[in-house]
Amino acid sequence: MTSNIAKTAKDRATTAGKPLPQNVDETLALLKSGDYVADRSLATALFLALKLGRPLFLEGEAGVGKTEIAKVLSNTLGRRLLRLQCYEGLDIASAAYEWNYSRQMIEIRLAEAAGAANRDALASDIYAERFLIKRPLLQALEEQAGGAPVLLIDELDRTDEPFEAYLLEILADYQITIPELGTIKSAVPPIVVVTSNRTREIHDALKRRCFYYWVDYPSAERELEILKVKAPEVGPALAREVVAFVQRLRQQDLFKLPGVAETIDWAEALIQLDKVALDPQGIDDTLGVLLKYQDDIAKIKGSEAAHLLQQVKAELAAAPR
Template sequence: MTQTSPSAGAPGAAPAALPASIDETVSLLARGDYVADRSLSTALYLALKLGRPLFLEGEAGVGKTEIAKVLAKALGRDLIRLQCYEGLDVGSAVYEWNYLRQMVEIRVAEAAGGADRETLASDIFQDRFLIRRPLLQALEPHAGGAPVLLIDELDRTDEPFEAYLLEVLSDFQVTIPELGTVKAEKPPIVIVTSNRTREIHDALKRRCFYYWVDYPNALRELDILKVKAPGAPEALSRQVVGFVQELRKLDLFKQPGVAETIDWTHALVQLDQLSLDPETVNNTLGVLLKYQDDIARIQGSEANRILTQIKSELAAHGAV
């Protein structure tokens, strides 16, 4: 599905200046409640400073999409999102002609009897009949400054569409045969994400700065929970992080991402849990894990083993 989300910033607010340093980039993300390590902030700062798309690759749920959302909100820019899927084409991603309006125009002209075919053909391929999709919207002027263009989950598309993006990402322009080339006066801030279900071609990667968004270590994941689930007891948050970190060491079909860690913590808070116990873990694994085979593997003795291990480790460090 193709989505657009205009007006990410506050209505009427002036757009914020781009960060002038890595430290300012860290602060900008922090204002949007995004806990980023310095290497990610460095990649984002350079992409903003040099006007290059940033290609973020990593497992689902590690926070790639959130970066674009936070960036748009913090900078007061419109967020334009192209959600990729198999079969995505130019008509859904860039533009298409409003065929219904064109047909009405033809019928009206024929009824009036005053237009020849050549003039009519020219008239119906004008700007007013053009339906703008996300990529074309992103290249047009915006009152709040150049928008943030999120091309989300590019790996879900087909290679022909990936090839089409080369012109967009290198020259920030698209070609409409009937109208000519549309080039951005101010290039959008482009964030491209991929869950790496397939390899993206080198030609596209060369047009971007690249960053692999990995799972956070325990300390950073705990910091994330302090921001995203501030109502959770600290002891519970530490146990949640410890449990999730141990799960990621196992050969699961789908390891839990940061999004699942946050969801699980919120769910446990709703259940008034102050600490993890085997029954609660078994009853709520569906919040954390998304495949029945993974749940069946962890439920019961394995969950109890992990829980006993992390409580013992936390107790040894005086954290419980």
């Protein structure tokens, strides 16, 4: 038994809601309208995933903007965002569906009190769809006002391999098979974004069902542009110093390199401290905003931070205006 009829990727692009971008340039413009600064290769991968109706698998270090892409798509396209935050031990009941056992028991008691004798009919009735509690994966297969929803499967690497295997049917055919009910298939496939911080390798079977893109740390030029968009209150001189310092930090042997999110947080923190330029004391006082491990902070704080800042100042002084 299958509910609903699958549509093609072409049908999906013409469903209700804001239209999907029709080329790479429109995809870049769409991201920019959501204050997301992307390079052309990322926009190309996203455009193809949208156009061909395939999930987009984004892999990269934490804080480089993978999750933000799904949020921007939801906001700019006017689609509902369904977020499945992954964690160790995540199961089907939390991710896809579970039966409402308390309601089922009440139904059975009421049927017994009414003298119902047909056990087969009762067993069939208590596994009707009205007793189903729908979680994000199953909700994503339902028709939504405004068009197909955006399904974000965030930090998939935190789950285990059996859960990965369960996702294969969803990512390949946009359907979920429920043993007691049948197969529920999406009439209009959702826009699926899967992210991973690569704390472990994701199986090839899952990657084959997706378009893959590695989201790297941005270049200094693009990170400066991101900072201008996300933290416009930061002055241009301080913004250049912040970006140059973070870029040099990423060349150090640290346990966790700072991502773009940390760059933005650090710049905003410096503004709250009325900083107009970087200085050694200000860096030491705010390293906890930028670095998230004490060993990393201890390694950079003090003379190393002062040395990096000296290099940054010299680099910016020599750069053409």
